[in-house]
Amino acid sequence: MLTKIPEFNFLKATSVDEALRLIATHSNYKLLAGGTDLLMDLRIGRYKPEVVIDISKVMELKYIKDLGDKIAIGSLTTLQEVLESPVVRGKAPVLVEAVSNMASWQIRNMATLGGNLCNASPAADTAPPLMVLNASLKLRSLSKGERVVNVNEFFLGPRQTVLEKGEMLTEVEIPYVKDAGQSYLKLGRRNAFTLSIVSVASLVKVEDGRFKEVRVALNSVAPTPVRARSVEQALIGKEVSYEAVVKASNEVIHDISPISDVRASAEYRRKVSIVLVRDSILKSLSGLGINVR
Amino acid sequence: MSVEDPYALLDKWLNAQELLVVGKDVTRVDAFQKAVGKAYFTEDYLLKEALFVKQVLSPYPHARILSYDVRKALDIPGVKAVITAKDIPGVNQVGYALPDQPLLAEGKVRYVGEVVALVVAEDYDTAFKGVESVEVKYEELPYLLDPLEAMNRNDILIHEEIGSNIAFKTKVVKGDVNEGFAKSDVIVENEYRTHHQDHIYLEPEAALAIPDMEGRITIICSTQYPHLTRDIASKVLGLPSSYVKIITPYVGGGFGGKDDEGPLVAAKAALAAYLTGRPSFLMYSREESIAIHPKREATVIKYKSGASKDGRLQAIDVKIIHDTGAYANRGPFILWRATVHASGPYEVPNARVEGFAVYTNKVYQGSFRGFGNPGIQFAAESQMDLLAEKLGLDPIDFRLKNILKEGSTTITSQKLDHSVGVGEALRKVAEASDWWRKRREYSLDTGRFRRGIGVGVAWHGISTSRGVPDWSNAYVKIEKDGSVTAYTGIVEMGQGAPTSAHVQIISELLGIPPTKVKVIFGTTDAPDTGATHASRGSSIGGIGVLIAAAKLRERLAKLASEILNVTPEEIMFKDGRVYSKKDPNLYIEWKDLIKEAISKGVELSATGYFFLPKGKFDDVRGQGFAYPAFSYMVVISEVEVDVETGVVKVLKVWPALAAGRILNPQQVEGQLEGAAVQGLGYALMENLVFDGKGRVVNPDLTDYVIPTIRDVPEIQKPIYVEDLFKYGPFGAKGVGELALIPMPASVANAVSHALKTRVTSLPLTPERVLELIRSSR
């Protein structure tokens, strides 16, 4: 049930340095980027911070750069900016596909890429695509400086990440992947503007008729977004065929641990995870011009 | 007969040869204001000096209230009052159909979310703190959540005074069902279940009550029946009705929900204003709205029906159980409607229908677009498909053999003497959708994506049921400059009754442009017009406007005929001019005619009271006159079902409507589209989830999911059959609820067709659909 927004001190940073200094000096704080998760969480009493530090005007973290072999996206870049970026569309279409189905235009203009990741919802929609793209996250703090963490190691649990006190996410780096088919499929309770029941991102590379690289990630079926390593292993090196994909997709149940909630039951999530993994891999293959059945 | 006899005037305009404004796509007068965000809703009238009211809600489904401790709350600076049942100066009783419901809980609470106390404070946050500081001691009582269990138990009573958990029973008995089943060659029997639905109006409930210096109170509020709202508020305050004035600005959606909750919100704000002497404002959050206000009833319907080889229905035996929740509210009326409509729009010679409204410890049932009808039409229409299948007939061919027509009798043995266009609507829409071909072709689908096409046919009684009085009225006056002001109690809640239909009627009758007509709506300053519910705002609500304007026209026609020296019969009113039909050069300008009227002593104001003639109904046998007429709706839906994920996509929808005169095709189309989408949401995704204590688990828009524009199918141009109704303005019957009613049936029948398995419960969530597929294997 809704409660009123608790009282807190409100501070505003205009540079990364200032933000880092502020989070180094306060212990019970929350960063505010687009606020589209944080404000709701304050209203339902999930967090009761003493200080809210607004970083939405830290302009130096709003960018999308093409670095030749990778794309660098500042953590405060909005989802709408990601969606409209020709660079991202060209090099990381699976991310664009995921973002295009997120929230609504209004929300996407506020919501940031960094916020979606740092909020660490099991249902975060940018997580599966970034996981199959093997993105790296740059984290920064005053005491430790910068460190780089692979997005696949970033999530620890619902709303828990490896981010330490005083540390913030500054950049998401997406390495180019050549000759890969990519796709994102989201199953929700309606066609748009909804949290997923299950979503699947996949990325495949094929060489000489065999799977050279397979990466599959899902959300909403475990405490964190997860990679489907069993599916990946079952396919890598195998000859590309419909049967192989179907067989490997069944393996996803070893990678996930869904719960039942008001959105769907665990059993249903297990069932459709298999279907969506299969469909997503087939779609990624067809992106490479390979249509098996 | 006087020239101002309302029945004669209504009849005259029913048969009008040529209409200039009515029946046309006239742009409603509020369109621009709303499009640019200038329209004012209740919250926009908030005064700086207003106090904020917040509600203390029950955390228990069923408990005795032992004591209240409000001292801590009152100690908070800024808290002005804490109001509980004992502070109510008037009567703490707001039950609509039965006197079973207090405004503020008294003695017991009966559902999680029941309002126990009001905290009134200088600002919202302080009111919030006050709510958290009110201490109520409860003694928890055993509770009942399942209506089937509740109706069979007397050891736990939700309302001791009634002595049972059955709040109300209804009955219709026609002919002899045993004989009917004996004559039947095929018999089908099933149990159907439908679920709760929340209205999710854009604007949550709100009221601002302002006391004045003469002991009166004005309440600006979001409600559907200003006069009833006033009556309830004044009863709670212990004031004469005339001391309370209601102003209903634009309402941000009602769908029936504000018919029930609107008066209660107003009464609570008024109570705070009355006891503190300060303007007081109450607005629900979305979460409060979902937790507190009444919902579409959940139903369990046992339905047995039989037909003979020649394709004629022979008998139905139906038991309807409504989960009424904690209070009866309008449940008995809703149950009546379901009971009387149980056959669907078909001739059935033998019928037994029994209805039970059962108390449970959940948020209570209330008015919602369709009013008991969507659930029962879903059951009835499923049965029709099953019977057709057993008979080897096409579902629409079978329906057409049994469809109501002029001269048919209903299951209450009411003879329908006119205005029965449903057969024609069904035939036409079947052709438009290419029904017969698709029905055959889609049956052959075997792949992952299965197509299906289904039909839902529904009827909906116009006006109140049985002999319950119903009337219309309005006050219309012509100003000195020739412009016209009309007063009606009908509200504008998005449907456009007072901002299009009423404006058009006056414009038509007096021959002046819509821009010269101002309809003041939603006010108790108008004569009691009845509620804006039951699809009656434009139709029955429009009668009063029509009759008042027609009286003025008769007077002015007489005056003009004297001035122009022609007969009153040949006088025309058009484009601001009054002239002779025979010789248009004989004319007088409208403005000049008004001046003449003023100087010659012709009264330029009139009321349009009209009392709907009704027949007799015998409640004991459940036979007799049920409604003055019925509106009819057919919806054909085409779906595609993914048998691997269970996702249902509604691809196309064909609506057909037989609701008498279409006063404004554009507005009617809007109503049909909106209702179809609301019905589709109900059929596919909307679902209120209760936990083991009867608490709503998803009282927010994250998890109570309604359709967005991307879920909306291609809705085809509606087919209209204008089966004029003699007691409607220009023959209009009523539209607002119609397209929602057959929607669950239509979608469920299409999904059943696609899957070759009968859907018997809703909503058709992907998960439910997969279960259905599995259980049918």
Ligand SMILES: Cc1cc2nc3c(=O)[nH]c(=O)nc-3n(C[C@H](O)[C@H](O)[C@H](O)COP(=O)(O)OP(=O)(O)OC[C@H]3O[C@@H](n4cnc5c(N)ncnc54)[C@H](O)[C@@H]3O)c2cc1C
């Ligand atoms: C109506 C609606 C629809 C939505 N639909 C979707 C959807 O379809 N899919 C989906 O995945 N999400 C959805 N969301 C959730 C939300 O919009 C996204 O998660 C969004 O990306 C969050 O970004 P933000 O900038 O608003 O984060 P904020 O709310 O500002 O922050 C979220 C959390 O991350 C922390 N944080 C933010 N930035 C940083 C940083 N740089 N370093 C460290 N910590 C940081 C904050 O302290 C906070 O705890 C929806 C939300 C709403 C309100």
